[in-house]
Amino acid sequence: xxxxxxxxxxxxxxxxxxxxxxxxxxxxxxxxxxxxxxxxxxxxxxxxxxxxxxxxxxxxxxxxxxxxxxxxxxxxxxxxxxxxxxxxxxxxxxxxxxxxxxxxxxxxxxxxxxxxxxxxxxxxxxxxxxxxxxxxxxxxxxxxxxxxxxxxxxxxxxxxxxxxxxxxxxxxxxxxxxxxxxxxxxxxxxxxxxxxxxxxxxxxxxxxxxxxxxxxxxxxxxxxxxxxxxxxxxxxxxxxxxxxxxxxxxxxxxxxxxxxxxxxxxxxxxxxxxxxxxxxxxxxxxxxxxxxxxxxxxxxxxx
Amino acid sequence: xxxxxxxxxxxxxxxxxxxxxxxxxxxxxxxxxxxxxxxxxxxxxxxxxxxxxxxxxxxxxxxxxxxxxxxxxxxxxxxxxxxxxxxxxxxxxxxxxxxxxxxxxxxxxxxxxxxxxxxxxxxxxxxxxxxxxxxxxxxxxxxxxxxxxxxxxxxxxxxxxxxxxxxxxxxxxxxxxxxxxxxxxxxxxxxxxxxxxxxxxxxxxxxxxxxxxxxxxxxxxxxxxxxxxxxxxxxxxxxxxxxxxxxxxxxxxxxxxxxxxxxxxxxxxxxxxxxxxxxxxxxxxxxxxxxxxxxxxxxxxxxxxxxxxxxxxxxxxx
Numbered sequence: 001x002x003x004x005x006x007x008x009x010x011x012x013x014x015x016x017x018x019x020x021x022x023x024x025x026x027x028x029x030x031x032x033x034x035x036x037x038x039x040x041x042x043x044x045x046x047x048x049x050x051x052x053x054x055x056x057x058x059x060x061x062x063x064x065x066x067x068x069x070x071x072x073x074x075x076x077x078x079x080x081x082x083x084x085x086x087x088x089x090x091x092x093x094x095x096x097x098x099x100x101x102x103x104x105x106x107x108x109x110x111x112x113x114x115x116x117x118x119x120x121x122x123x124x125x126x127x128x129x130x131x132x133x134x135x136x137x138x139x140x141x142x143x144x145x146x147x148x149x150x151x152x153x154x155x156x157x158x159x160x161x162x163x164x165x166x167x168x169x170x171x172x173x174x175x176x177x178x179x180x181x182x183x184x185x186x187x188x189x190x191x192x193x194x195x196x197x198x199x200x201x202x203x204x205x206x207x208x209x210x211x212x213x214x215x216x217x218x219x220x221x222x223x224x225x226x227x228x229x230x231x232x233x234x235x236x237x238x239x240x241x242x243x244x245x246x247x248x249x250x251x252x253x254x255x256x257x258x259x260x261x262x263x264x265x266x267x268x269x270x271x272x273x274x275x276x277x278x279x280x281x282x283x284x285x286x287x288x289x290x291x292x293x294x295x296x297x298x299x300x301x302x303x
Numbered sequence: 304x305x306x307x308x309x310x311x312x313x314x315x316x317x318x319x320x321x322x323x324x325x326x327x328x329x330x331x332x333x334x335x336x337x338x339x340x341x342x343x344x345x346x347x348x349x350x351x352x353x354x355x356x357x358x359x360x361x362x363x364x365x366x367x368x369x370x371x372x373x374x375x376x377x378x379x380x381x382x383x384x385x386x387x388x389x390x391x392x393x394x395x396x397x398x399x400x401x402x403x404x405x406x407x408x409x410x411x412x413x414x415x416x417x418x419x420x421x422x423x424x425x426x427x428x429x430x431x432x433x434x435x436x437x438x439x440x441x442x443x444x445x446x447x448x449x450x451x452x453x454x455x456x457x458x459x460x461x462x463x464x465x466x467x468x469x470x471x472x473x474x475x476x477x478x479x480x481x482x483x484x485x486x487x488x489x490x491x492x493x494x495x496x497x498x499x500x501x502x503x504x505x506x507x508x509x510x511x512x513x514x515x516x517x518x519x520x521x522x523x524x525x526x527x528x529x530x531x532x533x534x535x536x537x538x539x540x541x542x543x544x545x546x547x548x549x550x551x552x553x554x555x556x557x558x559x560x561x562x563x564x565x566x567x568x569x570x571x572x573x574x575x576x577x578x579x580x581x582x583x584x585x586x587x588x589x590x591x592x593x594x595x596x597x598x599x600x601x602x603x604x605x606x607x608x609x610x611x612x613x614x615x616x617x618x619x620x621x
Contacts, residue, residue: 143318148551148596150558151573151589158577159329235446239559242448243574258448265456272456276449284444291440 027216034296041292044285051282055105058098065095087260087271096252097278103253105282107167108233112226114172119179120222126180127187134184141177149174153236154245162248167240171233179225186218220297227290231283238279254279315597319590323374324367326589330582331363337383337580357383370586379587384579390587393572400470401568403477404560405553407488412495413549417542419496420503424538425530427508435500442497451490451563458486468565487564491557495549502545506538513537543610544603551599 025033035041087093126134153170160166190196190213199209234254240246241255242262249256254275261272338359342350354360358369373380382388423435459467471480510516511534519529558570565571569588576584 139314142314143321145600147318147322148592151592154574154577155326155329155585155589158580159332231444238446239448243559243562245574245577258452262452265452266460269456272452276452280445280449283446284440287440287444 027220031220031296035292038292038295040288041296044288044292047281047285048289051101051285052105055098055102058101059095061094065092087264093271093274096257097254097275100252100254100257100275101278101282103164103247103251104234104237104255104279107164107171107237107253108230111168111171111175111233112229114168115175115179115229116222116226118172119176119225120183120218122176123180123183124187126184127191137180141180144174145177147174150236153240157240157245162246162251164247164251167237167246170240171236175229175233179222182221182225183218186221187214190214190217224290224294224297227286227293231286231290234279234283234286254282311601315594315601318597319594320371322593323371323586323590326586327367327370327582330580330585333580335580337582341384357381359383370583374586374590379590380583382576382581382584384576384581384584388584390584390591393584393588394569394591397567397569397572399477400566401557401561401570404484404487404491404557404566404568405550407484408491408557409495409549409553411488412492413499413546415492416496416499417503419500420507421530421535423500423504424507424511424534435504439497439500442493443501445493447490447494447559448563450493451487451560454486454490455563470564470566470568487560487566490560490563491553499542499545503538503542506541507534510534510538540610544607547599547603547606551596 035045087096122137126137152174156170156173157166160169196209196213199213204212237246237253238255238258241248241253242259244259247253247256249260257275258272258279261275265272336359338353338357342353345353351360358366361369370380379390382393419435419439423432426432455467458464465482465486469483471483516529516533519533524532557566557568558574560566561568561571562574569592573585573588575581576588
């Protein structure tokens, strides 16, 4: 039998009882801690950093210009002089690949930024105004969503020509729809939460609510959105350039290099292999980092 | 239900109208016209006759109205570049090729992907699981394009096991000429393997933690019976709803594969037609492919309800 006299007070102070033993950790600190524990994600992060450095300084390492032709030394294999060999006009492939990768990554990043910005603003407008505005904006998304993306992209490339601007428009013209839908759902959900009510009741200004509650809650979803969008954009860019409807020579990107490499595939396979490998490494690093971020950021996966 | 169907139908008509108009004006905005290459070398008189024959002598808005009215009757007109070629004939000649390629890819890719997904989920945390996950990340990270070129180089170029390019025609159109279809099918099926393995694995792991699985376990059901009767049935919902989307995507997804292996499919011709500004063909293909895609989206929405009775019929309130 348990009786009160079997318990005795060992002594405590109010201060000790209220003390928090461990430091408080914000959501982002926690996510970063989780990400650090994931070796695959960290390796891909390092690889990505390396790639970013390489696309900036890579073309200058060997001291060969990426457009200077040297017909005496065309179609060479890897050597101490030309690490990745030269192409059919005797241009240094090492420099060309990093310039091409720079274009590919840049296109993917800008297209992703466009997708996120347009999608967020559109989704926020839908959730904020509601009613018939929401209805009409939603119908527009449904119409855009029911079109095969690739057809639209090809058509737009045809009209605007083969340049960087056209490619960005073509890539992001339908991509923002999914972001807009997610943001709309998210804000609608957040609007109903108790802590947003509480903030409103306590007299918080709309800007404060947006910055303190909406943005931090949506940020993780937007980051995940970006991490899946970037590899997709790199893929599409390479594919379009390969078909001759993305960027075309003399502009270079990994897609352009791959399509040039395919022409000499039978005799000089290295000209195709190097750009392909770089493309795959970039995409794989983004994909693996994305997986790691999903595990780190998604609260539902936490045990 | 009837209200919902009517709404969907109106949306379909509107969407098709918008896409047709957009395609028309986009192609009109490209400088030059589809006939100039053929007509420039001809004498003025023949040139006029040629332009008249294709109706290009009329102002743009008049042609727009004409094209749209004819389109409503199902007539997209004749190709500007290849005399006598119509959209109907094109669909008849080329759609079976793309359809066979797409079907083979999907059947192989989805089957293998689902099997791998089941294995990965049931053997969670073992070496097999990590291998499947690693494989699917690898397969997702290598574009179609590179797979196609690699397979072509190795198995058709170096080893000479399969022909480099080409596609069976005539009586071999559906069954036969398998050696031509192996490499393109493999190229396309990898992405299905990867995505379906991931999809089913995630969905199975979601279901494993449900209470009814715990109940089944405590009732003493065998592991196989739990997987078959409870886990698989419930985790197939996302798979079932993903399938029609894959059918839709595999039509346009094969554009690259058709280009690599010179397969005379509908995608390869689309790219050529866009490059030639062949308005009638582009318009026809765009409208038909969009129509197909929209119908597939509609089937997907209905499927959600059929496979998961917990979801209310679209247009119905709970």
